[in-house]
Amino acid sequence: xxxxxxxxxxxxxxxxxxxxxxxxxxxxxxxxxxxxxxxxxxxxxxxxxxxxxxxxxxxxxxxxxxxxxxxxxxxxxxxxxxxxxxxxxxxxxxxxxxxxxxxxxxxxxxxxxxxxxxxxxxxxxxxxxxxxxxxxxxxxxxxxxxxxxxxxxxxxxxxxxxxxxxxxxxxxxxxxxxxxxxxxxxxxxxxxxxxxxxxxxxxxxx
Ligand code: CDP
Ligand code: CDP
Numbered sequence: 001x002x003x004x005x006x007x008x009x010x011x012x013x014x015x016x017x018x019x020x021x022x023x024x025x026x027x028x029x030x031x032x033x034x035x036x037x038x039x040x041x042x043x044x045x046x047x048x049x050x051x052x053x054x055x056x057x058x059x060x061x062x063x064x065x066x067x068x069x070x071x072x073x074x075x076x077x078x079x080x081x082x083x084x085x086x087x088x089x090x091x092x093x094x095x096x097x098x099x100x101x102x103x104x105x106x107x108x109x110x111x112x113x114x115x116x117x118x119x120x121x122x123x124x125x126x127x128x129x130x131x132x133x134x135x136x137x138x139x140x141x142x143x144x145x146x147x148x149x150x151x152x153x154x155x156x157x158x159x160x161x162x163x164x165x166x167x168x169x170x171x172x173x174x175x176x177x178x179x180x181x182x183x184x185x186x187x188x189x190x191x192x193x194x195x196x197x198x199x200x201x202x203x204x205x206x
Contacts, residue, residue, distance in 0.1 A: 001026070002102050002107050002122065003026070003109040003125045003127070004102075004115035004125065004126045004127070005020075005109065005110070005111040005115065005129060006126070006129070006178070007128055007130050008160075009078065009136060009140065009164065010136040011131050011186070012186055012194055013111045013129040014032070015191055015194070015195070016127070016184075016194060016195055024109075026107050026108055027101070027108045027109070028111075029102075029111075030069070030112075031098055031112035032111070033069055034067075034097070035081040037072060038058045038081070039080030039081035040074075042055060055089070062094065062097070075156075075159070078159065079159060082167055083166070086166060088172040091172050098112075098119045102119055102120040102123070107124075114175070116181050117173065125201065125202050126178050126181035126182065127181060127182055127198055128178070128182070128183045129186065129194075129198075130184070131186050133157060133164065137153065137156045138153065140160065144156065
C-alpha cells in the first residue's frame with residue numbers, strides 16, 4: 001500500500017505521514033528533506049542557484065542516511081529548498097530514489113508536493129492536507145521561535161505566501177491537488193483530529 005500525502009508548507013502533512021507510517025508499520029520518507037538538503041548545500045557552498053548544472057550536481061548521489069533533519073528544518077533552508085525544487089534538472093536527479101522508496105515491497109508513506117501526481121500516481125491512498133496561510137504561518141512561527149530563530153509572525157507568513165506561490169506556479173511538478181486525492185483542510189482541527197481524519201480516509205480507501 002502506497003500512501004501519498006501532499007500539501008503546502010506547514011500544513012501538517014509530515015505529522016500525518018509519520019502517524020500513518022507508525023500505525024500501519026510502513027517506512028516513511030519526508031521528501032521535502034531531499035530538496036532542503038540541496039538548498040542547504042547550495043547555501044553552504046555558495047553555489048549560484050541559476051547555475052543549473054551545479055545545482056543538479058548537488059542533488060546527484062544525495063545520501064538519504066546522511067541527512068540531518070534537525071539542521072535542515074531551519075527557516076532559511078525552506079526558501080532555498082523551494083528555489084532548488086523549481087529546477088527541473090534537480091527534480092530529475094531525485095526522481096528514481098523517491099520512486100524506488102514508494103514502490104518497495106509492502107508499501108510506504110511519502111509526503112511532499114508531487115507524491116500523488118508524479119512520484120506515485122498509482123498510490124492507493126492520496127491525501128492533500130491544507131490550511132489557510134495564516135494558520136500555517138502561526139504553526140511554523142511557533143516551531144521556528146522555539147528553535148530560537150529570530151522571526152516575526154509577519155516574516156513567516158510572508159515566507160509561506162512566497163513559497164506557496166513559487167511551488168504552485170513552477171512548470172515542473174507544481175503543487176496541485178491530484179484528481180483522485182481527498183482533501184483535509186485542518187485550519188480548525190488540532191493534530192489528533194487531523195490524524196483521525198487521515199486514518200478514516202485510509203481505512204475507507206485501502
Ligand atoms: O515542511 P515544509 O512544507 O515547510 O517544507 P518541505 O516539505 O520540507 O519542502 C521544502 C520545499 O521543497 C518546498 O517548498 C518545495 O518547493 C520543495 N518540495 C518539492 O518541490 N517537492 C516535494 N515532493 C517536497 C518538497
Ligand atoms: O510537514 P508540514 O510542513 O506540512 O507540517 P508539520 O511539520 O507536520 O506540522 C507543522 C506544525 O503544525 C507542527 O508543529 C504540528 O504539530 C502543527 N499542527 C499540525 O500538524 N496539525 C494541526 N491540525 C495543527 C497543528
